[in-house]
Amino acid sequence: MSGGKNRFNRITSKEWLPFQKSWFKYTDPTDWIRSNFRFFTTLEATSYQVFYQGPDLDIATREAKELGFEVINDLSDATEQIQFALIDLRSAVESLSFEEWNELKTKTLNTVSELFSLMVHRRFLMVAMPNLYIDGSYFPVAWDLANTIGMQYTLKDEKIACLEGDDVPVESDHFHPAKGHFYCLYFRKDERSGEHRMVHRDFFQRNSQPKLRVHADSEIPSWFILKPQRRNKKEVQHPAKYPEDLAEMFVQTFSQKGENVFDPMSGTGSTQISAVKFGRNGYGTELSSFFADIARDRVLSYIFQEVNAGRDQDVEADIIHADAFRAKELGFPKQHLLITSPPYWDMLNMKGAENQAKRIKKGLLTNYSDDDKDLGNVADYHDFIRKLTKLYFELIDMLVPGGIMVVVVKNIKKKGKNYPFAWDLGAILQEKMHLLPEVFWLQDDISIAPYGYGNTFVSNTFHQYCLIFQKPN
Ligand SMILES: C[S@@+](CC[C@H](N)C(=O)[O-])C[C@H]1O[C@@H](n2cnc3c(N)ncnc32)[C@H](O)[C@@H]1O
Missing domain, CATH: 3.40.50.150 (Vaccinia Virus protein VP39)
Structure with a gap:
């Protein structure tokens, strides 16, 4: 491990390494909410606030308290600058129609945009979500949202959160890999923010899902x-x-x-x-x-x-x-x-x-x-x-x-x-x-x-x- 003072967070060099692996297994959201809060907050900045939006506000509030800072989930409550923001869309995106997804996307982009001015320079925003089947077609909504947010912030990184434990069988006519995962998408407010340009034209080709030739002797996990x-x-x-x-x-x-x-x-x-x-x-x-x-x-x-x-x-x-x-x-x-x-x-x-x-x-x-x-x-x-x-x-x-x-x-x-x-x-x-x-x-x-x-x-x-x-x- 290269030496030098740790100016980024308060974890030891030993803890730094495992967090850097671009995938992790989880059974309970407490683990990854805690590890992200620990990695992305500094001791020097305890007066800064952390933003959390999602279904596990109780867990986020408890974990933040242990680290000595306050969580807000409404930007109008911001009294300080924000040193880390976590927008957890995992459950919000379950079984949406296309119109509902578009509404949620607009709402999320508004929040993210408002957050930008409140964020401390060079600190991170994380968005947690999977890609989705919408109206029977598979849509890379997470990639689309990441590209769009990446036009305002700097798209920095991603980790794949892998659901561990028993496979959850999915009742579906479509190809559905077992187990499950979601993306942890990381953005930073920094000197490069706003530079990203999208390469492709459209993430959403609305093809109806075809009948798939899948041979059941091997079940592919996600x-x-x-x-x-x-x-x-x-x-x-x-x-x-x-x-x-x-x-x-x-x-x-x-x-x-x-x-x-x-x-x-x-x-x-x-x-x-x-x-x-x-x-x-x-x-x-x-x-x-x-x-x-x-x-x-x-x-x-x-x-x-x-x-x-x-x-x-x-x-x-x-x-x-x-x-x-x-x-x-x-x-x-x-x-x-x-x-x-x-x-x-x-x-x-x-x-x-x-x-x-x-x-x-x-x-x-x-x-x-x-x-x-x-x-x-x-x-x-x-x-x-x-x-x-x-x-x-x-x-x-x-x-x-x-x-x-x-x-x-x-x-x-x-x-x-x-x-x-x-x-x-x-x-x-x-x-x-x-x-x-x-x-x-x-x-x-x-x-x-x-x-x-x-x-x-x-x-x-x-x-x-x-x-x-x-x-x-
Ligand atoms: C990632 S490697 C593939 C490795 C392969 N899957 C394996 O397991 O050994 C990519 C390969 O593409 C070949 N390649 C690059 N350009 C090519 C082209 N225009 N036509 C055919 N092969 C090409 C490279 O020589 C290289 O062997």
């Missing part, structure tokens, strides 16, 4: 932690592989034996291995010949090994060394499921990043390739998003009607700025596909770095979005 398998000497050369377990879950849920699974950016072939393991055919493209060879070798060795062991493998696999933009012309059959993860913009070219420094030391590759066609080498964020979504829009043609596309991504923090990559993709892709509830792959095997210690909140992003879309029938 969040999951995977134990990473050991990677062999070749696989470890790839800087950003996802675990086969992850792809397997989607293969089992969204495809059937004999159907086709595709990955346009195959990397080390995780998608295809997961497909053939469950009797599906695995296809794909990969721009780097080095990784395309690794992927092909891995998938074919797996099939041969199964055949040699007497386990008949009536499957096909084909990974072509090619630019994904050419996939449509390469003669692949129609696909039932597409599982993929793109380059996370040009983050691998940030050679100073801690992980990159470690890889250089070990003599490992730090990026996918130096090829201009590698989307990981597109330096401008807007250009990157435009190219990537153009590719995905083209790939929709390869899917059968009702086919599913799963995209594994995360929101990106670069040079102190937040780029909501996952939300931007989700918002744009739903122009042509139905957005289904997102699920989270939570990473629990990476050591936490003490970013911002003593100064501000910067989380370690240990959650990856699995965005799920369905091609209309």
Whole structure:
């Protein structure tokens, strides 16, 4: 932990680290209300007030009292500046109509706007809420609200609150992952406030929910932690592989034996291995010949090994060394499921990043390739998003009607700025596909770095979005 005086809050350096993890499990709101109050308030500023709006005012008042400051839930009661504000919309957004949501959104934006002038400079506002089904369609209301508030404040961070305990079965005709989560969205009033510009056009494409081909032998939870398998000497050369377990879950849920699974950016072939393991055919493209060879070798060795062991493998696999933009012309059959993860913009070219420094030391590759066609080498964020979504829009043609596309991504923090990559993709892709509830792959095997210690909140992003879309029938 880097030294220096803690000017931001009153917790010890030991407590600072766990709070920085970008996801947490909870059973009772007391835990996260308390931990947020503790993290975002300072002892020096006990004369400042804290704002709480939501269903658990009793808990908030009690927790605040223990920390020695006062909670208000009506801005007209503000007698001091506000050092932390928590707007808890979890229960307010349950089963709303579209009109009711719009009303609540306007009301919340008015409150947030009024709060702005009362907030202490460089202190935080948090909004707690999930995305929602409204009138039978899934709407990314949390992403929309975050983008809108981020135009006045600075959108700083997010944490995923994961409901622990028994799964709550949901009576629904729609795809509904088990368990449940909500977003803790963090904004700061600071010198950059007002700079954010939205990339996408519209978060709300009002598509009616299609009939979903979901195969019940695997129930997908809304969040999951995977134990990473050991990677062999070749696989470890790839800087950003996802675990086969992850792809397997989607293969089992969204495809059937004999159907086709595709990955346009195959990397080390995780998608295809997961497909053939469950009797599906695995296809794909990969721009780097080095990784395309690794992927092909891995998938074919797996099939041969199964055949040699007497386990008949009536499957096909084909990974072509090619630019994904050419996939449509390469003669692949129609696909039932597409599982993929793109380059996370040009983050691998940030050679100073801690992980990159470690890889250089070990003599490992730090990026996918130096090829201009590698989307990981597109330096401008807007250009990157435009190219990537153009590719995905083209790939929709390869899917059968009702086919599913799963995209594994995360929101990106670069040079102190937040780029909501996952939300931007989700918002744009739903122009042509139905957005289904997102699920989270939570990473629990990476050591936490003490970013911002003593100064501000910067989380370690240990959650990856699995965005799920369905091609209309
Ligand atoms: C996040 S990695 C995919 C990792 C893969 N899911 C795995 O588990 O191994 C992204 C991949 O996209 C590839 N890529 C980048 N631009 C591409 C393009 N235009 N066409 C095809 N592949 C591309 C990179 O070479 C890299 O292997």
